[in-house]
Amino acid sequence: MSSHSSKRRKISPENDDTSENPTRPMSMTRSANEAGNGLPGKQQSMKSKNGSRSSSNGVSAEVAFTGGLYKSSFFKLQMDELLTDLRPNYEKQGSRAHEILHKLKEIIENLAEKPPQSIVEAEKELQSAHGVAVPFPNPRPSKDAKYLLAYSKPANVNVVGSFALRTGVRDADCSTIDLAVTMPDSLFQEKDYVNYRYFYKRAYYVACIAAGIREAKDLDHQVKFEQQDGDSLRPVIVLEPTKDHGSSMRVRIITAIDNTVFPISRTLPMKNNIRQGALVADAGEDSSTATMFYNAALRSDASVAQYHKVLYLATTKCTSFRDACILGRTWLRQRGFGSSFHQGGFGGFEWAIMMALLFEGGGPNGKPVLLPSYSSYQLFKAMVQFITAKDFTKPLTFFNSEAVLPHGQPILYDGKRGLNLLYKMTLSSYTVLRHEAGVTLRMLNESRDDNFERVFILKVDEPLLRFDRVISIRLPLNGDTLQSVHHQTSVHKVLLRALGDRVKLVSISGQCIQPWSVGKRYVVNKESNVINVGLIVHSENSMRVVDHGPLAEEKEETASFRSFWGDKSELRRFKDGSILESLVWSDGPSAPSIIYQIVTYVLHRHFNLAEEDMVFVGDEYDEKLRLVGDGTFSYSDPSFQQISNAFHSLERSFHNMEDIPLTIKQLLPASPLLRYAALQTSSSSGSRRDPMDIVLQFESSGRWPDDLSAIQMTKVAFLVKIGEFMETSGAAVSTQVGVENDGTTILNTAFLDILHTSGLAFRLRIHHDREQTLLERELKGKSNSSRSKGDLAYALSTYKRIFVQAPRLTQAIRNLCTRFPLLSPTMRLVKHWFNCHLLTAHFSEEVIELLTVRTFTQPYPWEAPSSVMAGFFRTLHFISRWDWQEEPAIVNLGGGLDQSTVDVIKNKFSAWRCVDPAMNTVALFAASDLDIDGVTWTQYGMPPKVVAARLSSLAKAAMKLLKAERSGLDLEELFDTSMAPYDFVIRLNPTVLRSRSSSSTKFKNLTGLSKESYRPSTIIVSFVQELQSCFGNSVLLFQGDEQSTHIAGLWNPQMANPKPWSLKVSYSTIPRSYIDPTNQDKDTVSINRGAILNEIARLGENLIQSIDVRSQDSEDK
Amino acid sequence: MKKESPEIAGFSILPLQLPGTPVLPEPATHYLYLRPHEPRVPDLDSVRSLFVVNIPIDTTEAHLRHLFGTQLSAGRVERVEFEDAPTGKAHSAPAIAAQGNLVKSKKRKRVTADELQSQLDEVRLPASWDRQLQKSGARAIVVFVDKPSMEASLKAARKVGKKGKSTIVWGEGIEDRVPSLGLARYVAHDRLRYPSRAELLLAVNDYMVVFDQVAEARKREEARKAQEPDEDGFITVTSGPKLNSAAREDEMRELVERQKKKSQGLEDFYRFQSREKRKEKQNELLRRFDEDKKRLEDMKRRRGKIRLE
Structure with missing residues (x-):
């Protein structure tokens, strides 16, 4: 009760002075609620389900209630919605289920008893008379075994589990009902717990029931065997609905025995119960003889009824227990966890039992961790917290058991029932669970965002999204769970030791065996031979070339090190004089990643696996980036460092500048190249690189003229002066003042191109903050027409973009790149993806960067990615789910994003949607804590709505492909450029694209620009820009970056139909009467595609090689 | 269709042939729509002007002169006003902030300052394009030398329109008089955007000289205005030129801020x-809850029920 009431106190101050307060009736209701404390979650949700807002009293009560017990009221509302949706409809299902269950019960109870027979006879009889193969676990019982198999009437048949307790979750395809058949004690002998004898007898029993059910004709279900929870020791019967039946119920018949048949002391985790010859060792690590998994499998059959009772009591004691079970089950399922061994061995059942146990203990001094008065959310959060905080590899016991328990693997030992609840978890799946719990806890504790979607709705177990590297290993497995446990544990151990601090997490999972027909033994197919490994990499350590082992004189450690690493280990002497065993990996440009080298080496050494037995996913994304990104990968690679150095040297020369009447405040970088975000990094790729933008700001001074165009003129004078200084001082090879934005006086009109001595070119613009004030004042003035208002607004936003936001973004991303080493490569690969889909011309690079940054700074429901692959896919994942029409993208760029900023941004977003509901100027809205305006990079149709929709659908297609192919995904498919959807394709002249200036060296003086030498990229950019400004209304152009040789075009679908003629028609048209003289609609016009293409062709003379028009469009003409 | 001269919403239609290119050898037909210019506020020129809609993107004054003067051989064009081209007046407005406030009271004295102002607007940095492009479907006003030329042109255009198929090839015969398009245009742009230092400095100096003159003239006018009674016989008292109004704004803002903080103390x-x-x-x-x-x-409503992915 304690923590509950303390929560209450937080919201209770209102009670103090309600006497003279008009809100009194409300608080009355609240105290009424308090009286019946621990309000049933059900009642709560009923209220919201009915949507009854009948009285303000009820609302206030709910407000108060949510104030303390839930994360936020919105969180609670969503949770209630989700719960109503997830709760199975027991009334509807009930009658049908009862019918089947009754029938089954009757069948099972009336089965004929079978006298004891020898194993061979029993098996033969079942096979020949009933066509049922007894599903004996491996190894099969020996033929000369002395004990006999028999069948007699079950002690009882009961419905157990989530259906009976109503703790289940509605499943889209099929819900499972567990029917427990308790085998009579008389079948077993005292010693049956050793050497699989119990499991053999059980298998026979199950086979007998299966035979009986199969012969009962009036069931519409298919009878199959399945491994219970992926445990090959315990096959069970499943009744799957036949397809035409339409029922979605699946009945699982599990077996149970009375808990007194075998004493708990015989099945303690550390006991060894498999005592015959050469067998696979069990999972026991500390003691090689302990058969933990075997013991627990046996014990869990013995505790079916007991646990059912425990759960039943919990549901009666705590009203929100059921909802908390649903939440937990959902949370686990979204993370790929389930009760089955192959799904990590921690599912809804384990969650429910653990929660029930925590009502009774688990805390310090055995005090309970949970209270029955908790709300479902509190229960959920406390559970997550418990899993995060408690390390189960130091065994946790309930009910003061004296049992000796090993360390080093997850154990939650229930002394009363004698079962280690986590027996199906391997160390690796436990690490994954704890990792997920930790991430979720952080999500729940975050105050900025309610994270509801990320906790419950998102499916986060997609391996390529979740892990940085994914490896599938083919091992000779036979479907035997004990063997799988052994293999998985040893692979995990080897990889963990080999990779050390290079990885944060190693996840190992196997494939489960599909239900099989009762007439056969189960088949081990190829998929089940595979072990899947997922790695979460530690980005700082993963690239380390040399691993240090123990000192040469430490004999014992050295020996173990050598035996682990074999020939790879070599003695080396280091600078500090120490002599260490060490490992040296190759980091050459053509070498595969170091993780790959290590993994293949150790797997070969310890499991004798050849490279063909492994599929390694993850490195090819790095390769791809190197291939398309001029061989540059990291931000610390020489090409980026060279750029940074050039900038710093230029900065120094600026500060040494003389003869300039104003003092320099700062020189700021403002180009993607200067923030490690440009895909192309070197000029060696052919074309001379475009100059990098930098911004110079002077200390404020009163000597500037107070007029916009005069400011521009003054800037020109400064630029000329700076250029002269740079040349004479030798900091620059050459400089050149250029003009831009012809004919306007309110935009920046001049820049200075500086060719630095390093051969890199910079483009300098002068930032004068007075411009902003002048523009704003002008904008406020009443005398202007709306047209010039638009111009002014454009000028203002351009000013902010170039002079304020671009440097700010550059600075922020530079910082982030050093914090997240994988940010730079990820941004660049995402840009390449945009290129490949010809979207580049419609997006500012900065938007792409922002969306990628989001993956790193707001990584939930994962953690910040440590590989290009994960970063790339998570960015696409976000884009695919981004409902950009209805919500803004809010990026934590500078680390200062808080709730109030988010609120401001959301307000701005809705304001934009009010002003421009058709999304003509603003489609995407991407804000950050450093740029709350959110439209800096997306205003004025960057991108237009149609293109934004295309981006969404492309990202969705990529995600769909990812889900379908999983780790078999071919990355070339993602980057494949398709020309199919476009109406026409303009092929550019390759001779123009090939730089004609390539003959001139890097250091050639820029002033030597002759007619023959030009930058092809600028030419193409200018051309496309002009096309867009001329035909922006009628044609959408798609282009990759400057390297791409195609421009694809799409006729604006809005212009497809004839329109009545008016002055507003802003594209070239044909009068309808000219095409079709009989047309009565005289005053309508349609788009003149032929003329437009002709104009494009003439504008691009010598630039264009050909224009391919899709045939159906030419027919229109 | 042949008997009536084709018209659309009162506009005559003039088909033109756009010449083919190596890439698309087939010539295309383009349609001009024209009508006598009837602005809402008619001025002296409007009676001899044609309103032309849907001009090709590469239209220049030379093109239209050639079209009406030579190809239709009907009338001489005096000048062409394009939709997007900056006219002197439209752009002087943002350039001088104070102008709007001054308009009312001193018509006579403004003249000198305004003259200087328009002179100032003439001073520009060298252009980086050798030729402006028009937006697709743009309009232009073609001003003829006199009204008969305009009428003759319209008539000639109607005649061509009646024939249906056009024989007039756009820009034929003036290829050497306008800068060419295509690669040459962009190479030229790449060159023109870097004017020589001398050219730039010349423009800057010119500008600064006139700018100072304008400032001077305005100051004088201001001073004169301060002594002159308006039509009601009052003299407006002003407190001199507000040179540093920006600084003052900041100061005021700070003051307000401080005031606010003060009043917050006793909450x-x-x-x-x-x-x-x-x-x-x-x-x-x-x-919040609501x-x-x-x-x-x-x-x-938007996404349907809350569903698991």
């Missing part, structure tokens, strides 16, 4: 204050 002093605060909080909570509810409804 929890009285009991009723804290009570009201609490009440406010409660209401806020209620409001908002959230609405948000959820909204979300459900």
